[in-house]
Amino acid sequence: MAPLLLLGVRHHSPACARYVEATIRAHRPAFVLIEGPADFNPHIEDLRLDHAPPIAIFSYCADDKTSRASYSPFCAYSPEWRALRAAFEIGATPLFCDLPAWHADFGDRANRYADPHPLLARRHAADAALQLSLRAEGPDAAWDALIEQADDARLPQLLQTYFKLLRPDGAEDAHEAEREKFMAAHVAWALKEAEGRPVALVCGGWHVGGVRGSLGEADGARPACPPAPDGARAESYLTPYSFARLDAFSGYAAGMPSPGYWSVVHESGLAAAADWAMTRIGAALRDKGLPVSTADRIAWRAQASALANLRGHRMILRADLLDAALSTLVKDELAGPAAWTRAGAVTEAADDIVVAMLRALCDDKEGRLASGVRLPPLVPDLERRLARYGLKPERETKHIVIDWRDKTLQSKAHALHQMLLLELPGIVRVAGPSHADARDLTETFEIAKHPDWMASVIEASRWGGDLPMAATARLRARLDDSPGDVDALAAALSDGLLAGLYDAEDSTAELEKHVAVCREIGPLGRAARRVTRLYRFGDVFDAKGALAPLARAMFERILFLLEGPIGNGGASIDAVIAARDLARDCDGLALSLSAARGVFERIVADVETPPALGGAALGWLVALRFGDAGDNAVARIKACARPQSLGDFLGGLFALAREEIGAAAPALVAVDGLVEGWTQEEFLAALPAMRGAFAWFPPREREALARAILQRSGRKAADAEAIALDWMSQRKSVASQAQAMEAEARAMERLSRWGFD
Known part of the structure; x- marks a missing residue:
């Protein structure tokens, strides 16, 4: 034999x-x-x-x-x-x-x-014994010491012994x-x-x-x-x-970490790899603001050599370099053990310096296929479509503008949305109709050559042999991952119509069945906002007739759920926004606005209503211009004067009626007066929710509000404008400023306690 x-x-x-x-x-x-x-x-x-x-x-x-x-x-x-x-x-x-x-x-x-x-128990015990005997931290360091530095003559026996031990x-x-x-x-x-x-x-x-x-x-x-x-x-x-996908520290569950380092070992040996690694790590640390001088590098090399000698290594190994870098270059204490002392992916908790060092040893090498290799049919199909529509990615970024009212551009738009469904890199939708305002029927895309393009197209071929087939299968798989989820169904309906893959009538009937039994206001609200957008787009898809029954069903289900128990008022804001847009901006639905008005008036009047929902309900009445809702806004703002509730109430109100309320001087005066009466502690407690509330205003309107507040406090117009501009351009986050104010308040309190007023 x-x-x-x-x-x-x-x-x-x-x-x-x-x-x-x-x-x-x-x-x-x-x-x-x-x-x-x-x-x-x-x-x-x-x-x-x-x-x-x-x-x-x-x-x-x-x-x-x-x-x-x-x-x-x-x-x-x-x-x-x-x-x-x-x-x-x-x-x-x-x-x-x-x-x-x-x-x-x-x-x-x-x-x-x-x-x-x-x-695993036996394997872990064997790894632990090896690490102890080899004076190595982590299974990778033990492997390097036992195998990677070994003489070729000893390798067969060492490998046989190692695997029999495991x-x-x-x-x-x-x-x-x-x-x-x-x-x-x-x-x-x-x-x-x-x-x-x-x-x-x-x-x-x-x-x-x-x-x-x-x-x-x-x-x-x-x-x-x-x-x-x-x-x-x-x-x-x-x-x-790519090396990034091969790196064990990125989550790849096999083989060796730091593929860039091992590539140099393979090509030139351990000594050359040590020099390469020092250069790469030094550059990475300098990018992090940590200077690495010639003297630092000399001390680093000396420390790495000493560690290698102490551990009985014939050459400087990867762990020696990394450990020596920590002891000679990094002055701050780490949050925990260095990531290379254990197996597995580097978590978010890892120190930035450690992550930078490991990324340096990964390298960014990308593979390339030879010409003439067998390719899946999706690759030539996609190339033909890109050429037909003038969408082939180039080195320079292309900007593609699609006006959906132009019927000759719709097949091109369908192809772009099909590529988005497959998540092909280099294709980005940068502008277009949002959920908040979908009356603009223009979309803008950016297309640029991406290093992962070919790999992504090949990998997308599992979904189908041509672009529409693959995009349809990908969309179906998304739905299979979220059975019965009305938000997922609405997202698929939206993406499918934009990609030219769905028949509107069949798809809306399926979604309507799930809406009728939906009990969660959050997903229903998100789904209804998507459907509102589609209804406005309905003429483009010839789908208004199919979408109208679904839109009415969603409106009625929202009203039904809003009158039931609502835990987190913030989760209902999308639903109230959808109810506003369906009632105000979607013609031809024949909605019962009087019944809706009754629901929202009862919500506003109920003292048990969560503040965010109360504000949103009032905003719905204001936006629909029912009665004296605008005049009642000031009274309702004052009724929610507590720091714990005002921000949430205003968030709901501004989400629904920003334009109507934001410009109203009485409402602004009421808010400013309440804030002025708060203590420092109350202001800091209310700040996150207040910040969220005013985030509903675009930057220009926030600047106008800041000017108005400053002028009301006695500032001249020119000074108010300069200060408002400075506020809008500051780089520090509101959260960090709040922390600083809180720390300053504590310091002042201690100084006062000891008589240093």
Whole structure:
């Protein structure tokens, strides 16, 4: 029988890449089997082309309801990539021998090479023992000390010992059993076909024992690749990848952190990588305002060398550099242990300096596919559409203006919105109808070339083979993620109509069913605002007739829910805004405004009404110009004089009737008079809600209000204008100013207590 070379590796390890490549070249096997998606084997010649890693095999399986995607990434120093290149060069047959990435045995892993999850207690105990014996903090530092700095002659034995320590022979892994049996079946078949020549298997070291144990069950027949489930389509394509996506600190659950650093190790060795890392980290720290002088760098290098010697390292390793940078360059105390001393993604709680250092070692390298590579049909379909509409992204940003009243531009607008649905980078909608005022039928888009464009289009191909098909499937998947959510349904209706994908009558009927049983005022209000916008747009879509029953149903449901128990008054503001816009700005709905007036008058009169809802209800009456609602505003403002409630009440009022109330001098005088009577503590307590209330005013109107307040306090017009302009241009946040005022008040109180008035 031909000899079997079981090459267990750690994914994306330069040392393992050297080991694999050297072994294949030395033994010249007939077959090189690689842990990777077997369904890609018919296209494995695509990998022979002159790609510039990092790249990945992108695999997906999709049906009418769901889509699942996974990646098998390669960089220049991935053992799997080196195995492929070596196999091609020596004339061996390379084959992927693992189950397809969409197979159920992969669970919800987004990356094929994600680290295995079972037997964690043993694995963690082994890692802890290694860290202790190697004087290393964290599993990555222990790996570097044991493997990455090792002599090539010692690597095979060290790797075998390491992986047996993590998973000894006979330790079963039920989660990976089917995968390991599938790989073992490939091995048995290849050994039979090799006719005495060696066969190499390159796989994660975790799987070596499982594959070896499963070999006895294999019958020597070539295993058939499992077909996609009934009604589903499954495909795999190459796609560009990036170091940022490969970095363990960004959340990638396999392989090595700091891919930029390891790329230099692979190309030039550990000594060159240390110099590169110091230059990159120094530049990153200077960008953070931390000076790194020549003297600092000398001290840093000396400290890194001392740490390496103390830890028994032959060379300065990554952890030595990072630890030395902290001790010589960073003067402030960290919030917690440095992120590189543990595995996993860097969280938001990490120190900015630490994050900057780790990003520097990641690098920003992007992969590139060779010309002539097989591409999914969505790529040429999209290229044709971009050329037809003059939308092809260029280096210079294009500004595209769409007037929906121009029928000749609507298909172009549909294509733009379909690309937005697929979240393709470089396509941005920068202006257009908002929920608050959708009477302007003009939209503006920006289109620019983006480095992730090709990768994103390839990855979007899982949704369909052409742009409308892919956008429709993506929209359907969004709805499947939020069943029965009226806001999600309304958003899908809006996006589908703008993208030219939906029939208005069928879609509105589905949404109307859910509106009738909706019990949450917040989602209903957001949904109603979307539908109000669409109704104003209705002539463009020829959809007013279909939208009218839905709009009426939403208006009536809002009134019904508003008279029930409302917990957080702020959550109801969108619903009241929608009720205002439907009543005031949407002709042809035949709404019962007298019934609505009664609802809002009862809400205003009820002393138990939450302040935000009370203000919004009053604003609805003011905006619809019912009776003396405007005159009653001052009385209602004074009735909500408490610091704890005034800001919320004004927020509701301004949200509904900013233009009518904001310009009214009596209302402004009433608010100013109440604020003047507050103590410092009351003012600080009320400030966040008051700030939120006046945020409803655009900057120009806020400046006018500031001038009016200043003039009322006795300032001359010129002084008031200058101070108001200064207020509007200040950079410090209101929250930080409030904190400063509170600290100043505490200081003054202490000084007064000790007699320093």
